[in-house]
Amino acid sequence: MTADVVIIGGGFAGLAAAASLARNGAKVLLVEKKKFLGGRVYSIRDRRTGDWIDNGQHALMGCYHQTFDLLKEWGTEDGVLLQPQIDIPYRGAGGQRDRLRGRSLPGPLHLLGGLLSMRSFSWRDKWAAMRFGMQMKRKNAVKPGETVQQLCDRLGQPALLQRRMWGAIALSALNEEVAQADASLLQTVLQQAFFSSAADSRMGLPIVSLQKLHDEAAVDYLTQRQGKVLLGRRADRLEWKGDQISAVILSSGERIPCGACISAAPAPALAKIMQASQLEDRVPVPDLGASPIVSVYLWYERSFSDEAFCCLEDCAFDWLFHRSNFMAPNEHKTHCVCLLASAARRLQHLSRDALIQTAIEEVEKTHPEHPRLKPASASVFWEPHATFSTTPDQVKKRPGAQTELNRFFLAGDWIDVGLPATIEGAVISGNKAAAMAAAMATKK
Ligand SMILES: Cc1cc2nc3c(=O)[nH]c(=O)nc-3n(C[C@H](O)[C@H](O)[C@H](O)COP(=O)(O)OP(=O)(O)OC[C@H]3O[C@@H](n4cnc5c(N)ncnc54)[C@H](O)[C@@H]3O)c2cc1C
Numbered sequence: 001m002t003a004d005v006v007i008i009g010g011g012f013a014g015l016a017a018a019a020s021l022a023r024n025g026a027k028v029l030l031v032e033k034k035k036f037l038g039g040r041v042y043s044i045r046d047r048r049t050g051d052w053i054d055n056g057q058h059a060l061m062g063c064y065h066q067t068f069d070l071l072k073e074w075g076t077e078d079g080v081l082l083q084p085q086i087d088i089p090y091r092g093a094g095g096q097r098d099r100l101r102g103r104s105l106p107g108p109l110h111l112l113g114g115l116l117s118m119r120s121f122s123w124r125d126k127w128a129a130m131r132f133g134m135q136m137k138r139k140n141a142v143k144p145g146e147t148v149q150q151l152c153d154r155l156g157q158p159a160l161l162q163r164r165m166w167g168a169i170a171l172s173a174l175n176e177e178v179a180q181a182d183a184s185l186l187q188t189v190l191q192q193a194f195f196s197s198a199a200d201s202r203m204g205l206p207i208v209s210l211q212k213l214h215d216e217a218a219v220d221y222l223t224q225r226q227g228k229v230l231l232g233r234r235a236d237r238l239e240w241k242g243d244q245i246s247a248v249i250l251s252s253g254e255r256i257p258c259g260a261c262i263s264a265a266p267a268p269a270l271a272k273i274m275q276a277s278q279l280e281d282r283v284p285v286p287d288l289g290a291s292p293i294v295s296v297y298l299w300y301e302r303s304f305s306d307e308a309f310c311c312l313e314d315c316a317f318d319w320l321f322h323r324s325n326f327m328a329p330n331e332h333k334t335h336c337v338c339l340l341a342s343a344a345r346r347l348q349h350l351s352r353d354a355l356i357q358t359a360i361e362e363v364e365k366t367h368p369e370h371p372r373l374k375p376a377s378a379s380v381f382w383e384p385h386a387t388f389s390t391t392p393d394q395v396k397k398r399p400g401a402q403t404e405l406n407r408f409f410l411a412g413d414w415i416d417v418g419l420p421a422t423i424e425g426a427v428i429s430g431n432k433a434a435a436m437a438a439a440m441a442t443k444k
Contacts, residue, residue: 003029011039014264016430022225033234043209052209063200074217110198237276286397289389296359298375387421
């Protein structure tokens with residue numbers, strides 16, 4: 001077996017790189033150590049209910065341009081439903097409700113109207129939020145090494161706004177607490193997702209289980225373009241001569257000669273490969289830490305809301321998704337909700353039962369119009385390494401796609417493409433590494 005380009009890892013970064021190269025005529029071999037594709041975007045069947053649940057509810061945004069292009073190529077773009085306008089309902093632990101609803105105006109005015117009509121914030125808060133928005137448009141608004149909290153304090157953002165607006169965005173988009181999250185990444189998210197166009201601000205939810213967004217469609221796309229996918233095979237080490245990569249060696253002992261290689265494996269996995277290849281000095285892999293996400297799925301006998309989701313305020317969980325209200329028919333048998341907590345270290349001491357109990361109580365407290373809501377079944381999903389830890393110290397250690405080794409490139413959500421660890425960041429990094437590999441793979 002030979003390939004123009006071997007890609008290590010079948011998450012969105014590896015899949016994007018593979019699709020991009022195959023589209024341009026390269027013979028691609030994608031090696032994935034698990035028996036399924038998707039990396040951190042996958043689904044499993046729940047043992048008790050038989051429903052398909054995701055490893056955590058994922059949300060996309062209108063600004064995920066390269067991700068939507070990829071889904072279009074696979075033919076699975078209908079699996080994500082984008083809102084007509086950004087529309088985020090809020091529910092608090094005391095039963096209070098609010099809503100951020102965009103207007104049909106050019107960005108960022110679409111958000112201004114929505115912000116002005118929110119009840120949770122005083123006029124002073126709203127004025128401060130607008131000022132912050134204007135300041136975030138400036139290139140040098142963030143000081144190097146600043147956290148979101150330091151930035152907010154310096155720019156005089158009231159505590160309520162820090163917690164409910166900027167902190168909530170940092171938690172969801174950066175998967176880190178406001179006191180730790182890198183402010184420059186928040187600025188990028190605000191610029192790309194909130195202050196650009198109304199279309200880019202829309203939230204999109206997968207209406208099919210995550211696995212159906214890629215999986216068979218991604219494999220078909222590659223095999224129709226002379227590509228090959230090896231599942232359940234781990235890349236162990238690289239073979240190299242002088243400055244150049246010559247082959248990838250799998251755990252089965254197979255040797256795959258290649259013109260170029262892209263690693264789309266997470267940092268800890270790549271560090272092992274580099275060590276086994278005696279390349280750790282030439283391709284150093286930083287330890288970027290990890291931030292967990294926990295999801296609790298609850299199944300109720302009957303529906304109790306017509307919302308698709310809501311942002312939770314002053315709760316242990318950050319979001320509540322009514323999956324049965326937006327998933328395609330038959331995806332869930334009863335009313336399935338998913339509560340999700342980002343940067344969930346604060347919940348790590350809780351047992352499975354305690355987590356479920358907390359989730360049940362938060363559903364009750366935020367929906368007081370439906371007292372005594374009791375689920376018939378529950379499931380907990382921990383992802384301890386959901387993303388790298390986006391603190392300023394870690395963010396500055398992120399490497400680029402290019403390595404010192406000829407014809408060896410890096411991709412993954414931890415590679416520096418200027419975005420937080422997201423699907424879009426992974427796809428952009430994959431496309432970038434593919435463009436570099438394409439230029440090299442066919443050169444003798
Ligand atoms: C619970 C949860 C919720 C999230 N929510 C969102 C969200 O709402 N929106 C969003 O945009 N992002 C979200 N993310 C982040 C997003 O899922 C990731 O940023 C993205 O999927 C990372 O893709 P990747 O390809 O870089 O890495 P991965 O998906 O980790 O893929 C790497 C692949 O490499 C494979 N691999 C590792 N070592 C080897 C080896 N030696 N040989 C072969 N294969 C190997 C792994 O098995 C894996 O499949 C969430 C993540 C989690 C966990």
